[in-house]
Amino acid sequence: MDWSVWRLRSLLVACLLLAGCQKSQSLPEQGTYAQQLYVERCGSCHRPYSPRSMTAAMWEMQMEVMRTRIVQAGESPLTPEQNRIILDYLRRNAGRQ
Numbered sequence: 001m002d003w004s005v006w007r008l009r010s011l012l013v014a015c016l017l018l019a020g021c022q023k024s025q026s027l028p029e030q031g032t033y034a035q036q037l038y039v040e041r042c043g044s045c046h047r048p049y050s051p052r053s054m055t056a057a058m059w060e061m062q063m064e065v066m067r068t069r070i071v072q073a074g075e076s077p078l079t080p081e082q083n084r085i086i087l088d089y090l091r092r093n094a095g096r097q
């Protein structure tokens with residue numbers, strides 16, 4: 001087998017493995033309203049990021065940016081209630097540093 005094909009194949013396997021890990025790394029508070037709302041509102045344009053990947057302060061800033069992105073994309077804006085539930089969810093499960 002040609003080396004370039006071999007390299008391509010190992011790359012493919014690595015991608016598949018990574019994708020598998022991503023899926024099994026589930027979000028906290030599975031099955032709760034907050035978790036479902038988070039996936040619904042924050043997982044349509046990109047995958048719902050793990051709350052642990054950012055600190056509470058970073059999430060507060062990110063939520064502001066994303067509220068603008070959602071409106072710009074013509075999706076229905078987050079209600080104050082949804083905003084609070086999602087931000088509380090992210091804060092509760094945020095990373096420490």
Ligand code: HEC
Nearest residue numbers: 041042043044045046049062063065066069070073075086
């Ligand atoms: C309308 C589409 C859309 C929705 C819905 C959306 N985002 Fe995003 N998000 C984006 C885009 C586009 C980016 C790329 C960075 C940018 O444009 O600011 C992004 C980037 C991000 C990033 C990565 C920032 C980085 O520096 O890597 C995070 C975290 C994030 N969004 C969180 C959220 C959260 C939390 C919600 C739910 C409130 C949400 N997103 C909903 C469009 C969206």
